[in-house]
Amino acid sequence: MFKFLSSVGQYFLFLKKVFSKPEKPSIYYKQTMSELVSLGLTSVGIVAIISFFMGAVITLQTAYNTENPIYPKYLIGLGCRDSMILEFSSTIAALILAGKVGSNIASEIGTMRVTEQIDALEIMGVNSASYLVLPKIIATVVFNPFLTLMSIVIGIFGGGIAGTFSGVMTPENFIYGIQYDFIPYYIVYSLIKTVFFAFIITSISSFQGYYVEGGSLEVGRASTKAVVYSSVMILLFNVILTQLLLS
């Protein structure tokens, strides 16, 4: 328990260091641009592929579980839309990104720690936590909402394709379903969750990497911890934010 509280305290002290005034904003700007590419753009492919197939599976499962004349066919499109917006594109995509981006960040910063690159930054008088982590946090918090929007669109498109080609419904039914009783606030809810999850993934993974002690084995352990802790915190905050934003 004491160890847990000590780690939480250390995490907040780490955040204080991360959010201190940058030494040279122009350098941080360049770093942020580079992180937008390495953490954001490189995740487009995986998010697109998974979203397409998840949309397809959600559509088919909804169709096979509502094979009853009482249920109108357009409910399949509506189910796909709401599943993608409310849960998949924000939460499930965040869990996938925790695996990809989280382990990447923890191993990158962890390796810099064990090879004394972070010490080299400190010796130069650079606030290493801020220099290494702040651009990553800004990049993911800015870019992940776009990934979420893209995921929603591709997922619904995947659902439409799968539903149409499998013959479980007509394209007209699907299009009517995805337009039916649309609540724009759900998009806002999804994007707010995405921003929180992006912050959780980046800050927890950076924290795990930053305080690595030892060698390659410990860097590997830090990567695993980063993914596990980020995922647990995403699930916890999913419950809290859902209660706060939808109640």
Next chain:
Amino acid sequence: MIKVQNLSKSFNGKSVLNDISVTFETGKTNLIIGRSGSGKTVLLKSIVGLLEINSGEIWYENTLFNKLDFKDKKTIRSEMGMLFQGSALFDSLTVEQNVRFPLDMFTEQSAEEKNERVNFCLNRVDIKNANKLFPAELSGGMKKRVAIARAIALNPKYLFCDEPNSGLDPLTAILIDSLIKELTEEYAMTTIVNTHDMNSVMEIGEKIIFIHDGTKCWEGNNNEILISDCEILNDFVFANSLAKKLRQNTK
């Protein structure tokens, strides 16, 4: 000048450095020697402020360094250059970008001036046609030289080297030693080198302190070290058979 007074450091209650006092002189190559695990690296990292000390004082000229906060330490840190054991070059940057990094971070020079300084530093350490290479593409000796170029980019007053010769062949090791000595004299720096390499001790040891089990056991220079009465030091200095034979012949 760097002055260390009554420095003690422990980890989880285990004492690593005990009451160390020493003055490192300007314009000289000061060596900290001792066996592996004796506390050399902890002493060096304490001096540069990477480790918090338990007690004692570290003075840079007239400034009590260990009592400064992060912001105030920055001023003195901008005058430091450090060569790490594993070079610690930034993997994601090229040789040129590594050397330019401190200039980008702490100067307002134009791109042209920075390029000029980068090329000057790389030429000074005899690195040619490697500007666009990444650290992974360099040999051990080249990495050390690039790390030295990065360390001197801002014309530091203090240069720290943690085992600069580890993993290098004897000839490259001598080249690195000579470079450190030349730069120390050229820029009138206070240089502190951590080493257990006796070749370095004899080549560049203008002032030497010997650490054993976290305690300073001996202080002198590379001439005095051969005629010391300190038994533990003699065990260290004359550890290999060649050195033992030489000593017998001298006697």
